[in-house]
Amino acid sequence: MSNLINVPKNGSLSNTNSNLNFPSWSSWIDEIFNRDVASVFTSNFNTGMTLPKVNIRETSDAYFVDMAVPGMKKSDFEIHLEGQLLSISSEIKDQNEFQEDNFTRREFGYSAFKRSFTLPETVSEEKIKAKYNDGILSVHLPKKEEARQKPPRTITIS
Incomplete structure (x- = not known):
């Protein structure tokens, strides 16, 4: 065999x-x-934080940007509007030192991100509001009055 x-x-x-x-x-x-090792190197591993996930939705009278950023405080965020560019960023530096009789332990931490969005010209810039609740940063971008969708109407024929 x-x-x-x-x-x-x-x-x-x-x-x-x-x-x-x-x-x-x-x-x-x-x-x-x-x-897919390249994805590991393209993430923001050196900043200590990956880019937070964002949902953007539109209604007839506004846009909403919801960003998932759990574990942070509202004072951790900076939101800037320059022209039509909305930027949301955060930078957190942490330093702890613990001393005992024969040793000292120091820990350092740093995390940061920045997300930018180009806003449509239909946004009423003066009325933009933001709030942070339960790990979600929500930015409300109301539309200008002339850009709001009007309800349908019937036109009579003369």
């Missing part, structure tokens, strides 16, 4: 008599290096 081993085109060895599919060394190494 002879054991024949099939060698597929990718060069890995597989035993046709086995129901187990073990990856070859080359495919295993390729899998490690071809994973």
